[in-house]
Amino acid sequence: MATNTSFQLFSSSKDKPSLGLGFLESSEPQLPPPPPSVEVLSSEVSSSVKYTVEPVNLDGLTLLKGRVSTKEVLGLPNSDLVPGIYEGGLKLWEGSLDLVKALRSEIQNGCLSFEGKRVLELGCGHGLPGIFACLESAAEVHFQDFNAEVLRCLTIPNVNANLLEKAKPETVSEVRFFAGDWGEIHQLLPHARESEINLTSSSEHGQASAYDVILMAETIYSISAQRNLYGLIKKCMNQPNGVVYLAGKKHYFGVGGGTRQFLSMLEKEGVMAATLVTEVADGSSNVREVWKLSYK
Template sequence: MAFSFSFAGDDIEEDHQLPASSPTAANSTAANSTAAGPSPSAAGAFPVQGRPLLPPTHHDLDDILSRLPSKIAFSLLDVVLADGRTVQLPRRELWDVRVQLMAEDSTDNPSESEAGLGEHDVKTGIYEGGFKSWESSVDLVKVLASERVADGLGRDPCVLIELGCGTALPSLALLQWALAGGQSEQKQPLVLTLADYNPTVLYLVTLPNLILAWALQQREQNPCVGGALTPDEELELTPEVLDAFKGSLAANRITLSFLSGAWSPEFVDLLSGSAATASLPATTKTLVLGSETIYSPFALESFSTTLLAILARERRERPSSNARALVAAKRLYFGVGGSLDDFVDRMRGLGAAVRTLFEETQGVHRGVVECQLF
């Protein structure tokens, strides 16, 4: 299946420091329900009706690592939290992604290559979101900090799932916080699952950003990593650096899992059947994350039913885990029809309890909500 990639649009500026916003707690008006949500539909994550969708697929870490270039260029995004602290999150430069795509492009049709690197607005049927860092993903980082999610990392067995991950800013923050806790024999396992519709996004930006987040956190402790970071904000991906990355994950009991393909019942089965989570105890804490995943009615429908299926399965298999989801989105997606209010109504209609954790009323109105099944 061919894709058209677009790198234009409203990506967060690389040198833009985002202001702090204090999350606002709101009382939930949803009634709790003990009934599991309905089975997810076959709608896919890429909401174009009648178009074939990629099947859910698991990707091995070593396989994705083998596709990385010898070095990657990056920039840093400063996220100012509600308490005044600043989190620095790395993102691979889009021009560096372009260079890799052009180097790998073996198509005989120049128009396809040009479309992939062209200047497009957001259009239905043109996949472009995964390479960008959207404002709502930054909102989600702030909420993760204010909710003190980092306190449970290493203390409890945790499963963290980011759906529609793209540049994976929330997961980058979680990885840095998990590594900051240091190594110990008492440290509990963490399974971090990154899922994006397009497998290309996983190896072009998701995994590179995770490696960058690890490298920045480890540069003072590991001479190999410090020497691989250049003054020009590039990281040399030598075999020694990649081995150190995998070794650090193992030493900290962190497992990375990667999934691609459309949201569907098969996607939920693949996610739940992961070998990394099979041996985890019933007390495992599960947190599902999503940002900018409900930007059209089709995406909203497939995301909400898939999310409910994940939460319902977690409740059934780990009743004491109190699985929950944090979803960040714009209040309204002009021109394409999705909205956060529609998502909240949909989730409550399917039996979930929903409460607002964050609201941004300046500029583009956005919010972050928590969803749970009881």
């Protein structure tokens, strides 16, 4: 287990992320165009899909999460993902749990506070990290996923289940939900528009308009999607004081992505610094990591 260890990022001339939408490189068939970006209202929660609540214990912290059928929600056979159609949001990935644990540790160590902050969770799926931010008195928490169906059938019910039972009435966060592709969703996110314009500005107006904390777990598995993801982070992140907490596997075998490949891309641009918050090497799965990103 490593804690708050600085890491000298590495780069390689052969690491050239594709700008296309393919899950792999050019050998993959071209994917369909992404769905339009939309805001999904809390009132749009699905009543036609069976939703079963289950507890998740995270070292003494208990959160609630739902279980739904991929076939029932999307008309697809149970699958981790279908590139360009369904990006895995109905499955509870290990990185999401690692991220919640890391955030809790950061708070306990005095390195992080959500109180009064604007928070964005990208690729949220179940939304447990964003839900944790709500429970820690964030002012606003916005959840983004590729699929609107995931938000209606899983994320919104999960948020409701946790906040109705656990949130303090005087500190209830404003929650909103957005579906769409990372290359386009910034046009809809409330706090991305002005921060995109003021990316190089240090004005108070530019800082006030952006997200203070961005959370994401298991979002960097596809090399071809990483550049859009990084571009979105820069459009959304408060400068200079915003932070990103990224959880993922060191390498995603078979698809080319991973935390180290993503960090290599960041190092090449030289805008952000990265600090390793925790590493999970339990011997039962690929090595998993949580990183903290901030402007240099």
